[in-house]
Amino acid sequence: MKKRYSEELNHLKETVLRMGGLVEKMTHQAVQALVERKREKFSEVTEMEKQVNRLHMDIDEIALGMIALRQPTATDLRFITAAMKINTDLERIGDQAINIVEQAEKLVSVPPVKPLIDIPRMAEIAEEMLKAALDAFVQGNVELAYRTIERDDAVDQLKDQVFRELLTFMMADASTIARSMDLILVSRHLERIADHATNICEDVIFMVKGKDVRHQDPPG
Amino acid sequence: MKKRYSEELNHLKETVLRMGGLVEKMTHQAVQALVERKREKFSEVTEMEKQVNRLHMDIDEIALGMIALRQPTATDLRFITAAMKINTDLERIGDQAINIVEQAEKLVSVPPVKPLIDIPRMAEIAEEMLKAALDAFVQGNVELAYRTIERDDAVDQLKDQVFRELLTFMMADASTIARSMDLILVSRHLERIADHATNICEDVIFMVKGKDVRHQDPPG
Numbered sequence: 215m216k217k218r219y220s221e222e223l224n225h226l227k228e229t230v231l232r233m234g235g236l237v238e239k240m241t242h243q244a245v246q247a248l249v250e251r252k253r254e255k256f257s258e259v260t261e262m263e264k265q266v267n268r269l270h271m272d273i274d275e276i277a278l279g280m281i282a283l284r285q286p287t288a289t290d291l292r293f294i295t296a297a298m299k300i301n302t303d304l305e306r307i308g309d310q311a312i313n314i315v316e317q318a319e320k321l322v323s324v325p326p327v328k329p330l331i332d333i334p335r336m337a338e339i340a341e342e343m344l345k346a347a348l349d350a351f352v353q354g355n356v357e358l359a360y361r362t363i364e365r366d367d368a369v370d371q372l373k374d375q376v377f378r379e380l381l382t383f384m385m386a387d388a389s390t391i392a393r394s395m396d397l398i399l400v401s402r403h404l405e406r407i408a409d410h411a412t413n414i415c416e417d418v419i420f421m422v423k424g425k426d427v428r429h430q431d432p433p434g
Numbered sequence: 435m436k437k438r439y440s441e442e443l444n445h446l447k448e449t450v451l452r453m454g455g456l457v458e459k460m461t462h463q464a465v466q467a468l469v470e471r472k473r474e475k476f477s478e479v480t481e482m483e484k485q486v487n488r489l490h491m492d493i494d495e496i497a498l499g500m501i502a503l504r505q506p507t508a509t510d511l512r513f514i515t516a517a518m519k520i521n522t523d524l525e526r527i528g529d530q531a532i533n534i535v536e537q538a539e540k541l542v543s544v545p546p547v548k549p550l551i552d553i554p555r556m557a558e559i560a561e562e563m564l565k566a567a568l569d570a571f572v573q574g575n576v577e578l579a580y581r582t583i584e585r586d587d588a589v590d591q592l593k594d595q596v597f598r599e600l601l602t603f604m605m606a607d608a609s610t611i612a613r614s615m616d617l618i619l620v621s622r623h624l625e626r627i628a629d630h631a632t633n634i635c636e637d638v639i640f641m642v643k644g645k646d647v648r649h650q651d652p653p654g
Contacts, residue, residue, distance in 0.1 A: 283513075299522065402622075
C-alpha cells in the first residue's frame with residue numbers, strides 16, 4: 215500500500231533532520247575528542263559516518279521517487295530539490311568531521327601546542343549554524359536563514375585568528391610546525407562546515423522565496 | 435513558442451558543458467598565474483567567476499523548469515537531477531579556483547620558496563579528471579567515470595608529497611613558513627577540485643546505472 219503524499223513529504227523531512235542531527239553530533243564529538251584527548255571517541259565518529267552514508271543514499275532515493283511518481287507542485291518540488299541539495303551538504307559535513315578526526319588522531323599523540331580555545335569556539339558556532347539552518351528548513355523560516363548566514367563571518371574571523379596565532383608559534387619554535395599545521399587544518403575543516411551550513415540556508419531561501427540568493431549580498 | 439523537449443535536454447547539457455569549460459579554464463589560469471607569477475592573469479579568473487555564477491543559477495532554473503513542466507521519464511529525470519548535482523560541483527570548483535588566486539596573490543609578492551613542480555602536476559591531473567568527468571556525463575560513459583575516479587589517488591599522493599616537502603622547508607628555515615603554508619593550501623584546493631570531479635563521476639554512474647556507488651568501492 216502506498217503511503218499518502220503528505221506522509222512521504224514528512225518522511226523526507228524527518229530523514230533529512232535525522233541526518234542533520236547525526237552530522238552535528240559527529241562534528242561535536244570530533245572536536246570534543248580533540249579537546250579531551252580521548253582516542254575512544256574517534257571511533258564513535260567513524261561509526262556514525264556509516265549511518266550518514268546510508269541516509270545520504272536513502273534521501274536521494276526518497277526524493278527522486280517522489281519527483282518521478284508524484285508530479286509535485288512547484289512548491290513541493292522546490293522543497294524536494296532543497297532536501298536533495300541539503301542532503302549533499304550534510305554528507306560533506308560528515309566528511310569534514312572525519313577529516314577532523316584524522317587530524318586529531320595525530321594531534322593527541324603529541325603534546326598540545328597551545329590551549330585550543332578558538333577551535334572549540336569555532337566548532338560551537340558552526341554547530342549552532344547547522345542547527346539553525348535545519349530549523350530554517352523545517353520552518354521555512356527565511357529570516358532565520360539570513361541571520362544564520364551572517365554568522366559565517368565570525369567563523370572566518372576565528373579561522374584567521376587561529377592561523378595568525380599558530381604562525382607565530384611556528385616561527386618561534388620549528389618543533390611546533392607539524393602540530394600547528396594539523397590544528398590549522400582542523401580550523402579549515404570547521405570553516406567548511408560553517409560554509410555548508412550557509413549553503414543550506416541559501417537553499418532554504420530559494421525554496422521559500424523561489425529566489426536565488428546564492429550569488430548576491432543579503433538585503434541590508 | 436515552447437522549445438521541443440529534446441532541444442531543452444540539449445540546451446541543459448550544453449549549458450553544463452559551458453560551465454564545466456569555464457571552471458576548468460579558471461583552474462588552469464589560476465595555477466598558470468602562480469607559476470608564471472603574472473598578476474594580470476588573476477583578474478581574468480575573477481572575471482570568469484561572474485559568468486560561472488550566472489550559469490550556476492541558469493542551470494538550476496532550466497532543470498527545475500523541465501522537472502515541473504515536462505514530467506520527465508525515469509531516465510530523463512536522472513539526467514536532469516545529475517545535471518543539477520554536477521552544477522553544484524562545478525560552482526564549487528570555481529570557488530576553489532578563486533581560493534587559489536587569493537593564495538597565489540600572496541605568493542607572487544614574495545620570493546618563491548621552491549620550484550613548484552608538483553603543484554602544476556596536481557592541477558594538470560585535476561583538470562584532466564574534470565574534462566573526463568564531463569565527457570563521461572555527455573556520453574553516459576560509466577567505464578570512463580570509473581577510470582577517472584581512480585585517478586583521484588594520484589592527486590592525493592601528490593598532495594601528501596607537497597605537504598611533506600614543504601614541512602621540511604619550514605623546519606629548516608622559519609622564514610619560509612608563511613609562504614609554505616600558502617602553497618600547502620593551494621595544494622589542498624587542487625585536491626578538492628579533484629574531489630569534485632570524482633563527485634561528478636559518481637553522479638554519472640548513478641545517472642546511467644540507477645545505482646548508487648557513492649559509498650562503496652568501485653568493482654575490481
